Amino acid sequence: MTPEQFQALYPHVIDWIYQILQAHSNEAKTASSLGFPRLSQYFSGSLLSSTKVVVVERVPTPPLSSLGLSQFADFENGDYDGITYLDTFFVKRRSAPAERLYFHELIHVVQWQLLGPERFLAMYADGLETFGYRQSPLEAMAYTAEASFCQSNEIFRS
Numbered sequence: 001m002t003p004e005q006f007q008a009l010y011p012h013v014i015d016w017i018y019q020i021l022q023a024h025s026n027e028a029k030t031a032s033s034l035g036f037p038r039l040s041q042y043f044s045g046s047l048l049s050s051t052k053v054v055v056v057e058r059v060p061t062p063p064l065s066s067l068g069l070s071q072f073a074d075f076e077n078g079d080y081d082g083i084t085y086l087d088t089f090f091v092k093r094r095s096a097p098a099e100r101l102y103f104h105e106l107i108h109v110v111q112w113q114l115l116g117p118e119r120f121l122a123m124y125a126d127g128l129e130t131f132g133y134r135q136s137p138l139e140a141m142a143y144t145a146e147a148s149f150c151q152s153n154e155i156f157r158s
């Protein structure tokens with residue numbers, strides 16, 4: 001995707017994101033209200049109380065194909081355990097009690113904050129296109145952090 005193409009598409013994608021967040025705002029809970037004990041060892045209280053969580057049957061993905069981005073069809077049709085938009089993440093009901101998943105999505109919340117929405121989406125799209133979902137830099141960062149989160153839990157328990 002060229003920077004010009006991204007610029008043309010960005011308003012549509014961010015619009016879709018605001019709509020999906022609005023549509024689920026009544027069901028959203030704060031990450032701090034969920035009673036996961038370890039998250040506060042890694043994330044600030046203000047981040048946990050400003051981050052919202054919505055439990056759904058299937059996490060929403062942007063309608064990229066209908067915006068002409070057929071190269072992202074696999075991503076769009078994927079069935080994910082979680083996905084993060086701005087300060088809110090969606091988790092699949094089946095996976096909802098997994099603290100590691102919340103940890104992973106909170107990494108994305110921090111990425112959205114640090115990069116801002118436009119740079120986050122540009123980097124995410126570029127990573128997806130160049131490396132695929134799992135190896136894209138923003139995902140690789142979240143998965144690496146998640147792995148050490150899980151590992152430090154094992155050390156802690158043993």
Ligand SMILES: [Zn+2]
Nearest residue numbers: 104108139142
């Ligand atoms: Zn992720």
